[in-house]
Amino acid sequence: MSNPNVIPLPARARGYTGRARVDAAHEGAHYFVLLTDGNGPHRVGAELAVAGAPPLSHGDEVLVTGGDPDGYYIVGLLGAARSSPASCVQHLDTTEGPAIRLRARDGTPVLEYLPEQGRVRLLAGSGDIDIVAQAGNIRMHAERELQISAQQVAVLGQERIQARVTGHTPREAASELTMDQYGVRGKTPQTEWLSHGIKARFHAADLVGHRLFSSIEFVRTASSRVEHTIQTLMENTVDVFRDTSRLIQTRAGRLRTVVAETVHLKAKRVIHKAEGDYKVRADKIHLG
Numbered sequence: 001m002s003n004p005n006v007i008p009l010p011a012r013a014r015g016y017t018g019r020a021r022v023d024a025a026h027e028g029a030h031y032f033v034l035l036t037d038g039n040g041p042h043r044v045g046a047e048l049a050v051a052g053a054p055p056l057s058h059g060d061e062v063l064v065t066g067g068d069p070d071g072y073y074i075v076g077l078l079g080a081a082r083s084s085p086a087s088c089v090q091h092l093d094t095t096e097g098p099a100i101r102l103r104a105r106d107g108t109p110v111l112e113y114l115p116e117q118g119r120v121r122l123l124a125g126s127g128d129i130d131i132v133a134q135a136g137n138i139r140m141h142a143e144r145e146l147q148i149s150a151q152q153v154a155v156l157g158q159e160r161i162q163a164r165v166t167g168h169t170p171r172e173a174a175s176e177l178t179m180d181q182y183g184v185r186g187k188t189p190q191t192e193w194l195s196h197g198i199k200a201r202f203h204a205a206d207l208v209g210h211r212l213f214s215s216i217e218f219v220r221t222a223s224s225r226v227e228h229t230i231q232t233l234m235e236n237t238v239d240v241f242r243d244t245s246r247l248i249q250t251r252a253g254r255l256r257t258v259v260a261e262t263v264h265l266k267a268k269r270v271i272h273k274a275e276g277d278y279k280v281r282a283d284k285i286h287l288g
Contacts, residue, residue: 015067019078020046022060024091024098031056031074032093033064046072053077055103058091 020033029048034041046064048056056062056077063076090101094114102111112121122129131138140146155161160180167174175188242248257263272278 016072017065018063020062020064020074022056022058022062024058024093025056025101026093033062033072033074035064035072044072046074049073049075050077055090057089057103059089 016035018036020035023032023034023043025031026045031046031048032043033046034043046062046066056074057080059080060077061079062074063078064072064074066072090103092099092101096114097116098114100113100115101109103109108125109123112123113119114121157179160178162179163177165175166172176186178185
């Protein structure tokens with residue numbers, strides 16, 4: 001009776017049948033194996049021909065049959081590598097170079113090491129990766145750059161979240177951003193924001209500084225009351241239009257108005273009152 005789990009071999013693939021040892025995985029169900037025959041050990045490519053078999057690992061002893069030109073086929077597992085009783089270590093030839101992969105007992109890759117690049121990958125094909133320190137701290141250090149890339153990134157802190165740039169020397173100015181239950185505090189020698197639009201809502205805001213420069217093409221302000229306390233106010237405009245439905249009142253120690261051309265005053269009634277002298281000087285005075 002034929003075994004339904006064994007793929008039928010071509011009639012010409014009968015040149016060799018015997019033991020072999022897995023040297024490395026190539027792609028999918030393709031492996032490199034070491035055959036031992038009268039010519040000594042030599043490395044050939046072979047395809048795993050047992051349906052439902054778990055992935056093989058470096059050092060596994062297998063049964064191989066076949067030969068040129070149809071290739072070699074792995075038709076059975078004779079023994080797992082002693083260094084890996086659970087067959088959890090694989091030696092692979094990938095597009096990035098040789099790799100060593102650690103698998104779970106069900107064949108799921110969990111760790112990959114690329115020796116030529118000095119790179120280590122943690123793999124979770126369909127699950128999560130949790131790093132837990134139940135009674136201590138977790139520190140991550142990179143000599144050059146630390147990158148986090150994801151569809152969504154969430155940073156959660158029960159008491160405080162702090163981001164700080166220390167600089168290379170103690171004399172360099174540091175930048176710091178702190179978020180806690182009391183608010184958000186930032187400390188930086190210079191702040192620059194580039195945004196298409198900014199919306200801010202707050203109950204109260206305090207702005208304290210030495211100098212403030214702004215360059216805005218259009219400004220619109222709606223407020224029930226605006227108060228200014230200024231020592232010296234200087235304005236330079238092209239046109240000024242003011243529309244007041246009720247009262248405009250100015251109190252000043254002195255008032256001086258200099259107009260280059262004409263002053264127009266139009267009112268339903270005009271009242272001028274001076275407690276002292278009232279002087280009018282002109283070349284001509286027209287009344288009526």
